[in-house]
Structures are given as C-alpha cells and as structure tokens.
Amino acid sequence: MAKKNIKKKADQEEPITNCDQSKELVANNDQLDDVVEITPEEEIDIAKLIVVVRGQQVLIDRDIAMLYKVETKVLNQKVKRNVARFPERFRFQLTKQEMKELVTNCDRFESLKHSSSAPYAFTEQGISMLSAVVTSQKAVDTSIRIMDAFVGMRRYLSANAHIFQRLDRMERQQLENKQWMEQTDDKINLLMNKMD
Numbered sequence: 001m002a003k004k005n006i007k008k009k010a011d012q013e014e015p016i017t018n019c020d021q022s023k024e025l026v027a028n029n030d031q032l033d034d035v036v037e038i039t040p041e042e043e044i045d046i047a048k049l050i051v052v053v054r055g056q057q058v059l060i061d062r063d064i065a066m067l068y069k070v071e072t073k074v075l076n077q078k079v080k081r082n083v084a085r086f087p088e089r090f091r092f093q094l095t096k097q098e099m100k101e102l103v104t105n106c107d108r109f110e111s112l113k114h115s116s117s118a119p120y121a122f123t124e125q126g127i128s129m130l131s132a133v134v135t136s137q138k139a140v141d142t143s144i145r146i147m148d149a150f151v152g153m154r155r156y157l158s159a160n161a162h163i164f165q166r167l168d169r170m171e172r173q174q175l176e177n178k179q180w181m182e183q184t185d186d187k188i189n190l191l192m193n194k195m196d
Contacts, residue, residue: 046149051106051121053098057153058121059146060102060109064130067146068139075134076120082133090126094118124150 049063065072079086094102099118103109112119122130124147131143157164 046146047153050149050153051102053094053102053121054092056121056123057150058123059127061120061122062109064122064127064146067142068134068136070134070136070139072119075130078133079120079130085129085133086126089123090129091120091122093120 044067046059046067049059049067050057051060052058061075062072065075068075079091096118099112099115102119103113109119127143127146127150131139
C-alpha cells in the first residue's frame with residue numbers, strides 16, 4: 001500500500017526536466033528582431049533545447065520559432081490555420097503549473113514569468129507536421145536537424161536505460177526510507193508524549 005502511494009505521488013509531481021540552464025542559447029522574446037543568438041544557429045545544440053513535459057520530449061514554441069527564424073506568434077498562427085494536423089499528442093499548451101516549472105527550471109524562459117498565455121509544446125510528431133505547415137527552406141532544413149536531435153536523444157535514453165532504471169529504484173527506495181523514518185519519528189514522539 002505504501003509503495004502505491006509513493007508511486008502515485010512521484011507520478012503526480014513529475015517535474016519538467018532536461019533543461020539546459022545556459023542563457024546563451026537564445027533570448028526569450030517573441031519579436032524576431034529581439035532574438036539574440038550568441039552562436040550561429042547551426043552551432044546551437046538542439047538536444048539542449050528539448051525538455052521533458054508530461055513524460056514526453058518536446059520543444060517549446062519559442063525555441064522552434066527561434067530556430068526557424070520566425071516570430072513565435074507567426075508560428076502559432078500557421079499552426080492554428082492548420083489545427084486539424086496537430087492533435088494534442090502532437091502539440092499541447094502548457095498548464096499554468098507546467099509554465100511555472102518551465103520558468104523555474106529553465107533560465108531561458110524567464111520572460112514567460114509574467115506572460116498571460118502559456119506556450120505550446122511540440123512533440124516529435126508535431127515537429128514533423130510543422131515542416132508541412134512552415135514551408136520555408138530554413139524551416140525544412142531546421143526540421144531535419146530537430147528530428148535528428150530527437151532520434152539522438154532516443155538512442156541516448158535507450159543506451160542508458162539501465163542507468164535510469166537504477167536511479168529510479170534508488171529514488172523510490174529513498175522515498176520509502178523517508179516515509180519509514182517519518183513514521184518512526186511520529187511513533188517515538190507519541191511514546192514520549194505518553195511518558196510525560
């Protein structure tokens with residue numbers, strides 16, 4: 001029973017992960033003129049832009065727009081005009097909590113802190129579909145690089161799955177130990193109170 005509760009708790013509190021903390025990758029503005037790239041676009045490691053949300057590897061609309069060299073607003077308008085191509089498993093809007101975690105965990109999204117609208121996350125399939133919607137040569141070339149980055153991440157995760165499984169087991173054990181210690185502490189306090 002305790003293991004089930006721990007597992008449920010861990011599933012509910014799955015944070016946004018794999019966020020590169022470098023602010024040098026991109027600036028956080030919707031305006032194309034305000035995009036600051038410290039390195040040439042070809043040198044940006046797309047894998048560092050991939051984050052994990054809801055257990056899926058995704059790219060955030062702002063990062064995609066930066067890579068495609070279009071405004072985020074323009075990218076999302078093109079998607080809205082073709083919304084039938086983007087079911088929720090391809091593209092979804094972050095909740096307020098997810099947006100808060102993204103801002104907390106990823107320095108490059110600091111400008112979202114006071115944003116009234118949450119960004120969209122695109123899965124690998126969503127990125128693939130984007131190449132049919134945003135048809136500039138730049139977007140097509142970038143989509144290929146993005147797809148290669150997703151494939152590379154999958155290979156990395158697959159090759160290191162045993163390590164991640166061990167870490168998961170260790171984390172679960174740590175949670176169980178913590179729960180056991182809290183229960184033991186409560187029992188000791190209860191006994192101490194009875195002795196008084």
